[in-house]
Amino acid sequence: xxxxxxxxxxxxxxxxxxxxxxxxxxxxxxxxxxxxxxxxxxxxxxxxxxxxxxxxxxxxxxxxxxxxxxxxxxxxxxxxxxxxxxxxxxxxxxxxxxxxxxxxxxxxxxxxxxxxxxxxxxxxxxxxxxxxxxxxxxxxxxxxxxxxxxxxxxxxxxxxxxxxxxxxxxxxxxxxxxxxxxxxxxxxxxxxxxxxxxxxxxxxxxxxxxxxxxxxxxxxxxxxxxxxxxxxxxxxxxxxxxxxxxxxxxxxxxxxxxxxxxxxxxxxxxxxxxxxxxxxxxxxxxxxxxxxxxxxxxxxxxxxxxxxxxxxxxxxxxxxxxxxxxxxxxxxxxxxxxxxxxxxxxxxxxxxxxxxxxxxxxxxxxxxxxxxxxxxxxxxxxxxxxxxxxxxxxxxxxxxxxxxxxxxxxxxxxxxxxxxxxxxxxxxxxxxxxxxxxxxxxxxxxxxxxxxxxxxxxxxxxxxxxxxxxxxxxxxxxxxxxxxxxxxxxxxxxxxxxxxxxxxxxxxxxxxxxxxxxxxxxxxxxxxxxxxxxxxxxxxxxxxxxxxxxxxxxxxxxxxxxxxxxxxxxxxxxxxxxxxxxxxxxxxxxxxxxxxxxxxxxxxxxxxxxxxxxxxxxxxxxxxxxxxxxxxxxxxxxxxxxxxxxxxxxxxxxxxxxxxxxx
Amino acid sequence: xxxxxxxxxxxxxxxxxxxxxxxxxxxxxxxxxxxxxxxxxxxxxxxxxxxxxxxxxxxxxxxxxxxxxxxxxxxxxxxxxxxxxxxxxxxxxxxxxxxxxxxxxxxxxxxxxxxxxxxxxxxxxxxxxxxxxxxxxxxxxxxxxxxxxxxxxxxxxxxxxxxxxxxxxxxxxxxxxxxxxx
Numbered sequence: 001x002x003x004x005x006x007x008x009x010x011x012x013x014x015x016x017x018x019x020x021x022x023x024x025x026x027x028x029x030x031x032x033x034x035x036x037x038x039x040x041x042x043x044x045x046x047x048x049x050x051x052x053x054x055x056x057x058x059x060x061x062x063x064x065x066x067x068x069x070x071x072x073x074x075x076x077x078x079x080x081x082x083x084x085x086x087x088x089x090x091x092x093x094x095x096x097x098x099x100x101x102x103x104x105x106x107x108x109x110x111x112x113x114x115x116x117x118x119x120x121x122x123x124x125x126x127x128x129x130x131x132x133x134x135x136x137x138x139x140x141x142x143x144x145x146x147x148x149x150x151x152x153x154x155x156x157x158x159x160x161x162x163x164x165x166x167x168x169x170x171x172x173x174x175x176x177x178x179x180x181x182x183x184x185x186x187x188x189x190x191x192x193x194x195x196x197x198x199x200x201x202x203x204x205x206x207x208x209x210x211x212x213x214x215x216x217x218x219x220x221x222x223x224x225x226x227x228x229x230x231x232x233x234x235x236x237x238x239x240x241x242x243x244x245x246x247x248x249x250x251x252x253x254x255x256x257x258x259x260x261x262x263x264x265x266x267x268x269x270x271x272x273x274x275x276x277x278x279x280x281x282x283x284x285x286x287x288x289x290x291x292x293x294x295x296x297x298x299x300x301x302x303x304x305x306x307x308x309x310x311x312x313x314x315x316x317x318x319x320x321x322x323x324x325x326x327x328x329x330x331x332x333x334x335x336x337x338x339x340x341x342x343x344x345x346x347x348x349x350x351x352x353x354x355x356x357x358x359x360x361x362x363x364x365x366x367x368x369x370x371x372x373x374x375x376x377x378x379x380x381x382x383x384x385x386x387x388x389x390x391x392x393x394x395x396x397x398x399x400x401x402x403x404x405x406x407x408x409x410x411x412x413x414x415x416x417x418x419x420x421x422x423x424x425x426x427x428x429x430x431x432x433x434x435x436x437x438x439x440x441x442x443x444x445x446x447x448x449x450x451x452x453x454x455x456x457x458x459x460x461x462x463x464x465x466x467x468x469x470x471x472x473x474x475x476x477x478x479x480x481x482x483x484x485x486x487x488x489x490x491x492x493x494x495x496x497x498x499x500x501x502x503x504x505x506x507x508x509x510x511x512x513x514x515x516x517x518x519x520x521x522x523x524x525x526x527x528x529x530x531x532x533x534x535x536x537x538x539x540x541x542x543x544x545x546x547x548x549x550x551x552x553x554x555x556x557x558x559x560x561x562x563x564x565x566x567x568x569x570x571x572x573x574x575x576x577x578x579x580x581x582x583x584x585x586x587x588x589x590x591x592x593x594x595x596x597x598x599x600x601x602x603x604x605x606x607x608x609x610x611x612x613x614x615x616x617x618x619x620x621x622x623x624x625x626x627x628x629x630x631x632x633x634x635x636x637x638x639x640x641x642x643x644x645x646x647x648x649x650x651x652x653x654x655x656x657x658x659x660x661x662x663x
Numbered sequence: 664x665x666x667x668x669x670x671x672x673x674x675x676x677x678x679x680x681x682x683x684x685x686x687x688x689x690x691x692x693x694x695x696x697x698x699x700x701x702x703x704x705x706x707x708x709x710x711x712x713x714x715x716x717x718x719x720x721x722x723x724x725x726x727x728x729x730x731x732x733x734x735x736x737x738x739x740x741x742x743x744x745x746x747x748x749x750x751x752x753x754x755x756x757x758x759x760x761x762x763x764x765x766x767x768x769x770x771x772x773x774x775x776x777x778x779x780x781x782x783x784x785x786x787x788x789x790x791x792x793x794x795x796x797x798x799x800x801x802x803x804x805x806x807x808x809x810x811x812x813x814x815x816x817x818x819x820x821x822x823x824x825x826x827x828x829x830x831x832x833x834x835x836x837x838x839x840x841x842x843x844x845x
Contacts, residue, residue: 112747119750122762132751136773139745143667143701151698 008092012103017126018085020102022048026063034124038083052076067100075107084110105129173228180221181499185520187214189432192524223359230366237371241396242282245270248309251289253607259297261574265304274311275395281371288367291360292323292387300327312390321389329381339365418463418535419443423453425471436524450479457483464534469498477512484513493534525561554652558613578612579650586646590639599628617649664710666699671740672713675732684720692716704776726805733809737817756820756844760784790843799835821845
């Protein structure tokens with residue numbers, strides 16, 4: 001350290017590297033050593049204003065200006081461009097005279113930018129000067145930016161790798177699902193055919209066990225597919241208009257028969273005045289609601305299951321859908337766990353058809369997350385549960401969008417006529433498919449490859465083609481394209497029948513010119529329903545009942561199919577329950593105070609009448625529902641006439657006997 | 664120590680011995696992550712574990728690894744990433760060492776957890792100099808040897824370390840280097 005001195009200039013030079021003492025004429029009388037090193041011309045005592053451009057403060061052009069602004073930061077560049085300084089003017093009295101001194105340092109940032117070749121060193125700055133700290137900051141900032149860039153690059157790479165792995169996994173799931181569905185299709189179809197045979201009691205029990213096990217296995221395969229589809233969606237959902245009330249009704253229609261069978265009340269309460277059409281992912285919402293309602297019915301032995309649809313009062317633009325049951329409820333310690341895959345409230349080991357595989361709520365949870373919604377559970381063990389689904393849904397003008405009324409509810413007469421070309425490279429599938437189709441009254445030709453299919457389609461005129469997709473040689477898409485080019489085959493109905501279930505496959509099917517898309521395994525009734533859209537129907541031979549001038553059509557095929565599905569004894573019980581319920585509902589319908597109540601009651605009867613083969617009754621009720629929705633009331637005569645028809649229909653149902661159990 | 668030291672150690676092993684060697688070093692060290700932020704302060708133990716693992720994986724004494732790292736630090740890391748600071752700190756080895764404490768003082772004022780070593784040079788005359796290295800850390804003298812070699816190469820000086828001796832201290836390390844510089 002330099003020795004202490006009485007010379008203020010020397011003291012200042014210890015504190016500042018650039019010190020310029022000014023004389024009376026504002027000349028640089030004395031300059032510090034660092035100043036002289038870099039600006040040797042200061043030794044000639046030049047006037048400060050002559051050799052420096054004062055950048056700050058502005059407007060300094062004379063010595064007097066300098067003195068006036070002595071409390072400010074001075075930024076000065078040498079007029080010859082060789083250096084720049086920054087500092088402050090200080091003053092003190094010495095021997096009765098006022099002395100002015102510029103104290104500062106090199107203007108580091110200006111020099112680094114303008115004179116990069118001039119290397120400033122630590123010795124050019126006094127120890128307390130903060131400018132070198134700036135240099136550290138600048139250097140370290142560069143290092144930090146480089147760190148961030150590197151991390152960003154690593155993250156991008158990791159993201160890319162992850163996405164590639166995800167795609168590979170999706171492809172694997174799709175392939176696995178295909179591989180599993182194909183043999184399972186054989187199992188399910190064979191079981192359906194076997195069920196039509198008379199079997200001793202024990203064999204029938206075993207068959208029922210195999211059937212429920214294969215259905216469970218199908219649920220697991222579907223779950224894997226659903227999860228992979230949700231994950232592949234990567235946060236992207238559909239945003240199409242759909243009618244929320246119809247969507248909810250269609251979900252209840254699907255589970256209606258099961259609720260009826262268990263003797264449960266199933267209700268839909270849509271808040272009056274709620275807009276009908278919303279923008280969103282209708283298919284995903286439908287799957288979510290179906291899982292919730294199915295679950296509610298599963299775990300309710302008596303009482304009711306109610307779906308309430310309303311706007312969320314406290315959140316604008318949100319819809320609240322509640323599914324309430326009077327079932328077993330969920331114990332507090334299990335309320336989180338029920339959303340885990342494979343968790344079931346069923347008694348240990350009882351993963352049968354009735355209690356499912358424990359996968360539905362996991363799909364619900366994933367779907368709700370994807371739709372950016374919220375799910376709440378309020379439950380009381382032994383008393384029931386309410387699952388509240390909150391969703392942000394934008395409303396749109398009504399009368400837009402498609403209907404979600406599922407086609408499978410509209411049971412079509414089982415008897416069809418015409419010839420069908422069945423294309424499948426799997427011999428078992430071909431055989432089983434042929435049997436199922438023949439069972440529907442169709443003539444069937446088989447083709448074991450895409451090439452054979454094109455050839456047969458060219459030789460013969462079929463009413464429809466059921467086309468497998470994945471085949472050696474040309475696949476189903478290519479075969480379809482070739483068939484479409486054949487003369488007169490432009491409008492031939494071609495339906496994909498495949499174990500692939502991805503939406504991309506469905507798009508490909510449509511793009512190749514197919515009219516519809518069916519997924520294996522497929523039941524006889526599903527085949528009948530799908531083909532029913534495209535084939536001429538045979539006149540159904542109804543049991544005609546003359547009553548009060550009304551002709552009642554009972555579709556026995558529907559009842560027979562139901563008998564096969566749930567067993568004759570169960571069906572008899574269900575029919576009794578239905579008759580009782582239908583009479584009750586008819587009473588409510590007849591007393592309905594308004595067209596909207598009439599429409600609701602009529603609607604609930606339409607689907608159940610159709611479910612039990614009361615086709616004309618269902619049609620009449622559907623017409624009535626339509627009129628009521630348009631605000632029309634029914635005349636007393638019309639109601640009375642329809643009431644008679646309902647009575648006659650129920651009578652016909654009561655007289656019906658399953659095949660082999662003659663009256 | 665700041666992340667820049669650990670990062671430089673990783674860079675050196677990757678550049679000179681390959682990524683797979685670094686992976687082995689990293690795995691053997693048991694250090695939880697191999698991504699270091701330059702200006703984040705890490706526990707000294709992280710650096711010591713990495714050096715220990717490098718010694719084992721490379722089959723060389725830890726002292727040799729540290730010396731190599733010291734040279735790499737000056738010639739690669741410092742000149743690449745901190746060139747302006749290097750330039751500001753001197754034009755010869757002696758000037759650099761003379762200014763190094765001032766540089767460290769400033770860094771300490773900015774980065775509060777920074778615990779730099781101290782260098783002092785005694786020049787009795789001629790080409791002979793006595794360099795004192797005083798640190799609160801232990802075991803890093805070989806690293807300083809590498810630094811001195813790297814700096815002499817950078818400034819174009821010939822350096823010969825004639826003697827190196829430890830001065831007993833209560834904690835940390837104090838080493839005296841008797842050097843000839845030309």
